[in-house]
Amino acid sequence: MKKYLIIILSVYSLITGLTCLIGNQANAKSNSNYQIIASKHVNTYKTLNSFNNNSILHVKNQYKNKNVYVWNKKHTKVLYNLKDFPDSYFSALSKQTYLNGGHKSLYYAAYIVTPKGNSSRYGRIWQGYLTKGYNRHYQKLNYLSTVGFTNDQDYLNYIQKSPSQVVARAVLKLFPNCKLSLRLSNLGQFNSDVDSTNKPFEEYFTNRINLQKVAAYLGPTRSKLTSSQRITKIKQTLVSEGYTTSKRHAMSHYVIGIYDPNPNMAWEEFVWSINLAKPLQISQPTVTH
Known part of the structure; x- marks a missing residue:
């Protein structure tokens, strides 16, 4: 009887673990109700006086060790987790307004730029995670x-x-x-x-x-x-x-x-x-x- 009880508890633990994993993954997903209703260009190489601009960004200190997701355009799929790019900064092309269930939120459409200069990764990042300037890890x-x-x-x-x-x-x-x-x-x-x-x-x-x-x-x-x-x-x-x-x-x-x-x-x-x-x-x- 004890043997069967152990087996039952093991199966229950496995099911519970899978349920939690699926739930956590769901938190990093979104439905297709997100729609872009406005977009503003932010790359500021307009004049020779352009500096301290809105197109170079980095993750705020309070989020640098947390999950910060980069989404696809439709906001249905997570492309990257910025926690995996601790020394990178972001070069934004535009600032976009999403509408979802009557709620508006602002995202940057930006490239992730690594310390080696790689800028092949691109997606949408919620503005609340970011602040102006380069990543301060200048070394x-x-x-x-x-x-x-x-x-x-x-x-x-x-x-x-x-x-x-x-x-x-x-x-x-x-x-x-x-x-x-x-x-x-x-x-x-x-x-x-x-x-x-x-x-x-x-x-x-x-x-x-x-x-x-x-x-x-x-x-x-x-x-x-x-x-x-x-x-x-x-x-x-x-x-x-x-x-x-x-x-x-x-x-x-x-x-x-x-x-x-x-x-x-x-x-x-x-x-x-x-x-x-x-x-x-x-x-x-x-x-x-």
Whole structure:
């Protein structure tokens, strides 16, 4: 009798376990009543001034260890769980309004971008899980565009931590009294031509100094110099351009903008750049480095 009781209890436990599993899976599913009733484009590469925008996002801290699902367009199938992509960020194309049972909810249609730059995964993510900017794990992220940083301090944290920014860190130390400017860095990443007009720089800055000969050593050169060798070249070029140690240390009234992009993309979409300028107005707090 005891043997049969054990068998009955085992079968009951198995059925109960399967029921719970099915129930948990059902929580990650949706019915087909979800309908998109509005869609707004959020990718903000509209002007050279675009930064701190709505298209670069990451999971809020309170959700980073929880199940956060990425859905298909009809909201009937879970495609990914963001818990499986802890160091990634998201590049959104649009913000969409879903209607379900009279209730409206906002979702981002976005690509998951991994630390290695893979962006093949795409889906819909509820906006409540996300916040502006890159994933803050900058020690695992490289060659980020300035358009996704939220302020000067955020950009400085990236330069200080990212493995790709070794030379950029050295440049900031050569101008110890110049504050880092995200806006100037952003403008410089799109425009390094020393012969071009200063627009739109002149809307925010004056006395712009374009150190393009110096910036040429931010990225790999044809002679395949190491990071240490490029830093040496930068110091030598600064001196030859008249920016001695004493002069650089005296430029506390200038801010500095710097951009060190992916060498595989440089000169195609973005450019290596170092700019100094006097700010006409500062719309956000700046920080020293």
